Each structure stands twice: as structure tokens, then as C-alpha cells.
Amino acid sequence: MTGKVMKVGIMSRDEYRERTLAIARGEYKPKRGEPKIWFESIQSMAQVLSSENQELLRIIVEQKPKSIKELEAATGRKSSNLSRTLKLMARFGIVDLVRENKTVCPIVKATDFQVEFGLHKHFAKKAA
Template sequence: MTERTLRVGVASYEQMKARTMTIARGEQKPDRDDPTMWFTSLESFAKILSARNHALLDLIAQRKPGSLAELETLSGRPSPTSRER
């Protein structure tokens, strides 16, 4: 497996939206070293790194499910959209 560096940023929703709009208008161009993944807090980033989510990411990488429904079946976990129903 190729190792890659994940660049993460932490900013408020308003800051992320303003940055995105500035880039979309062509007023700013992201640097190569800018974060490509943003979170609103360190706590929200930490949730992504949980053992449960790590296992889910491994399952996705190994089995490559073709849909959320298939991933639900493989993992035994409901998707966020099915929890809303």
C-alpha cells in the first residue's frame, strides 16, 4: 500500500465556507500543502479515528461495496440516511 500524508484543517463552518467561496470565485488558489480535509473541531476529527470507524474503513477497502445498502449488510451498521427514516 502506498503511504500518503493526510493534511487536515480545523476551522469553524463559517471560515470553511468563506474559504471555499473565495476559491470558487477564483480569488484564491489553494497551496499544495493546504489541508484537503476540514473539521469544525479536534473532537470531530478524533471521532473519525475511532477503532469502530477504522474497522469500517478497512472493510470498505477490502470488500469495495457498491452501495450504502451493501455496506450496511456487510458491516451490520445502518447508514446515516437509513437512521433518519
């Protein structure tokens, strides 16, 4: 199963805020291929992309459930748990939750992940 690769980065909240403000001021332009999704820590990334959640993504890709109820039947997970997990993944752009009539259909946007992090600054402002 090969699909869309999503680049994710890990950056502290303070560094992310500094980066966002530098972009807004025009002092920094994100480079091509830079992650679009940032986690605050390896732990926060691990919560969202846990083995259990990776399996959930795999089931969605393979079985293409048309609703949370269908996904509940396929996974054995309660719909309240699935909704919470899917909303979190949607916030990070990993899934889309498409509303059709009164049902929500989960669609996986990324099946493979590249993680970028290090001890250095993730961006540098242009010299004044």
C-alpha cells in the same frame, strides 16, 4: 499497511465559508499540499475517525468486502449503522461507495491521515 495519505484540516465554519468565497472571487488560490478536507472541530474529526471507525477502515482494506452484508458479517456491526458511518466517511472523501447491481461495495481511499490546524488563519487573501 501503508497507503494513501489524506491531509485533513480543522477550521471553523465561518472561516471555511470566508475561504470558499475568497476562492470563488479569485482572491485566494489554495496552495499545493493544503488539506482538501476540512472538519469544523477536533471533536467532529474525532467522531468520523474514531478508533472504531479506523478499525472499520482496516477491515475493509484487509478483507475487501463486496457488500455491506459482507462487512456486517466481518465487523458484527448492523448494516444500518455501517451505512450511516460509510455515507459520512464518503462525504469526507475517506471511502467510495461503489454501487454494483443492487449491492454497495465500500472502497477505502485513504489509510493514513495528516491533520493540520492552529490558532492562525488558514489562508490569507491577497493584498489589494
